[in-house]
Amino acid sequence: MSAGNIVPRGRRPKRLTPERVGLHAFLIICALFFLTPLYVMLVTSLKGMPEIRQGHLLALPSAPGLAAWGKAWFAACTGLSCNGIRVGFVNSLRILIPSVIVSIAIGAVTGYALSFWRSRGAVLLFGILIAVAFIPYQVFIYPLVRIFSHLGINNSVPGIVVIHTIFGLPTMTLIFRNHFAGLPEELFKAARVDGAGFWRIFGAIMLPMALPIIVVAVILQVTGIWNDFIFGLVFAGRENLPMTVQLNNIVNSTQGEREYNVEMAATLLTATVPLVVYFVSGRWFVRGIAAGGVKG
């Protein structure tokens, strides 16, 4: 180091104070608390049933193998069909992709409309939207089932997509509205003087500026919709049950011997998508939580 003008004064701060030791101990315990189940699941899924029956929960597998994973994916039984959890995986994708696209598209437009085109009652509408987000959604399920069966979209992929769109709307609207509200209003005015209308301003000016928030929205919606259980169970129909519901059927089946290794593998497979999303997008995800604010 070259001699600078800044001369350190006072006691040199200690690297390891009792407070820091305590803090780290606490953090390590917390990490263990969450990591131990994951570890148990991972090692169990790699063991064979005879080894599991010995009951050494934390022991490493003596002969690790992917047999249970293969069975979980290709041949695990839910009810009478034994096609593995891949059926659910495909169903979940069929629900996830349109739901994410539609809910984000609509949320972006409503957020944009609410922040720039202040029509009469916009504030009230927004207030209602946010207030409704706090009502437990179990309340809506039965009426919605009746409405959907009346409309003929109950037990179908479009039905469940509509459900995810509706229930994603408050959060999506909120994060997009907050994002757009942070943009300078003069930008909007300039575009209006340039003659652009509602959709042109949205598509050409605002949406390109919303890329970061779109990433956040995708993360929120992918994890949220993938982890959904109750909507999938109620609205998707028998043919389209998502992976979470199938996992539940596998794990809770009362027939025959419980294959813990297969169940663990199936669970890990189901958790893969959100886990990958968390790991790949950690920074964005935290931002999403901050932006979402009300995601329950």
Add this chain to the structure above:
Amino acid sequence: MNDRSNVSLRGVEVAYGPIRVLDRLDLEVEQSEFLVLLGPSGCGKSTLLNAIAGLTEVDDGEIWIGDRNVTWLEPKDRGIAMVFQSYALYPRMNVRGNMSFGLKVARMPRADIERRVRTAAEILQITDLLDRRPAQLSGGQRQRVAIGRALVRDAGVFLFDEPLSNLDAQLRAELRVEIKRLHQRLGATMIYVTHDQIEALTLADRIAVMKDRKFQQIGTPQEVYLRPVNRFVATFVGSPAMNFLPGQIVVGSDGPAFHSPALNFSLATYPFASTPTDATQVELGIRPEHVVLAPDSANAREVCVEMTEPMGSDLLAWTRLGELPLSIRLPAETKLAPGERLPILLPEHRLSLFDAANGARL
């Protein structure tokens, strides 16, 4: 190249809910005129500009541009172009994209767009910036691009909303000259909002001084500067502000006179707006540069120098006339020391008298 338009406001009113922002404003802006709306923040000047642009709906009154009533037209149909304080460039488009966006929206043929963008870029000397993004530009360059975007619209009326406020002093002076040159070259009608009195004085054909949702005075920079209609205008325009000396009018046998403990003199030649009444409480206003040093005059009064501020081009002396503060602008080479006494005269034709009660010019 423009169809030059006059702008006419007839009883324009804007209210946000119960809060009135503009109060029945009437204004005629001539063809090719450069009109500056000057006022402190919150006076409604930007709202008025937005109303002319069609970005704020008016609650009452009419706005005419040229021979059309545009009160209810969309901004794009009013024949206006606008430049904003924050530049408001589209961040995801390059300079060419920014300038051509409005023309693309209007479905102009590509060759015409290219030609217009090129012409505007040449006028503003931003041709070599055409492929850059706004983030890659300096503040001055951004505002040039924003002006270019307004230029390509080939509008009859240009609206500027404090376009130079975000720039540093040197760039501000530079672009100010450029805007004035542009006005001379295009001959378009320009309406320019600012709170900077220097910009107003240098650019305007006429200045409309606003305060509290109303016009205080509309006149040439000369008129506004030399004959402010009230105390507010006198204070707001000019730096340092006009000096004010409280006193009262005494109407005697040889005409009206000004009386105060420190100062008495005749106002026989002062152009009163109406016949002065005896014992009116007034404030006598005089600009710092209008105070005259008069070492030989018998009528001169003495002031005591408290402090001097050399401004480069001239020297500002802060003095006291009796108890009252009085600033005087003097030639830069004047040598003065604090405590020195100066003989001064207040030339009658340079004075402004304001009613102490309501601030109106007498």
